[in-house]
Amino acid sequence: MSLSHPDFELYDNVGRTGEQIKDHRGNRPTTDDLHRWAAHDAKQFTDSLTIEDAGQSVIAWTRRLYQVRTTAEFQAVATAVLGDGHSALSELHQFLETAAEWCERSHEPKIAERYRRHAEQLSELGYELSYLTDDHLADTYRRTHPSAPAQPTSGPAAAPAPPAAPARRPSR
Template sequence: MSLPHPDFELYDNIGRTTEQIAAHRENRPTADDLCRWAAYDAREFSASLPAEDAGQSISDWTRHLYRVRTAAELNTVAQAVLGDGHSGLAELHLFLETAAEWCERNQEPGIAARYRQHAEELSALGDQLAYLSEDHLASIYRHPNRSAPAHPAPAPAAAPAAPAARTRRTR
């Protein structure tokens, strides 16, 4: 099967990438060709999608990091992006699982398995990031002299008053 290469004229290697030259020799499309063709074929569907980039909300959360002053504030932002529930990471995991289901319904089990594998890897990464967050908080709150606000101490029990400290005599 011969696939057209609309951006590649025969014997014109000037300004071409190694991938483009190899693809032309092997009579196969480049990754850019495939993406461009898919975008063209999906242009009607694409018009119904939100105008903003999917990663824009993560970019917004990243900008919040510049305002963070304490470990508690960092944890709040990190949990919004990396935590359980409706975090960015959890939604990306759901996206990968849904893509795998679509591939299975459309008789592409090999691609579905790869989506699932990446969803599992993402889940494992999420676990590691949760441990990192816990370690960070534990480190901060175990050392109250740091810049993070000290963990509220329990009210002291009624104890006898300590003897007054001796005053130092000057000569």
């Protein structure tokens, strides 16, 4: 395979890793090369984006955890990141599903299947995390209200089997 990308020939091996030197000698790009080339080739598109970095909203919510004083406040933050609807986890799930659809349209069915598999795993994790936050709330309520029932009546005792097709969970 002959690579025609302009900076592939610029290597002088100074400061390069063994992998980079080996890949260059084999006329193969490294993963770093591929990422750098993609960033270069997409620069016009990415410069036109007016949205913040994807992880910034999660960083802001993580900082909020340091300000939390009560279980109710903790629950509000955890639900924003891990919960139903438009939480960070739900939106990441939707991103993976959309990436799978894009790969299918681009005739990359094996990559699409991998995105879908990870979306399904993320959906299963979302269910588990949802029940974890519900259990946390129930435990706190029982400690502060000794006459409270042992288990919350609104949630199941164990996580249900994941849906056949990964989808956003409906709001409770």
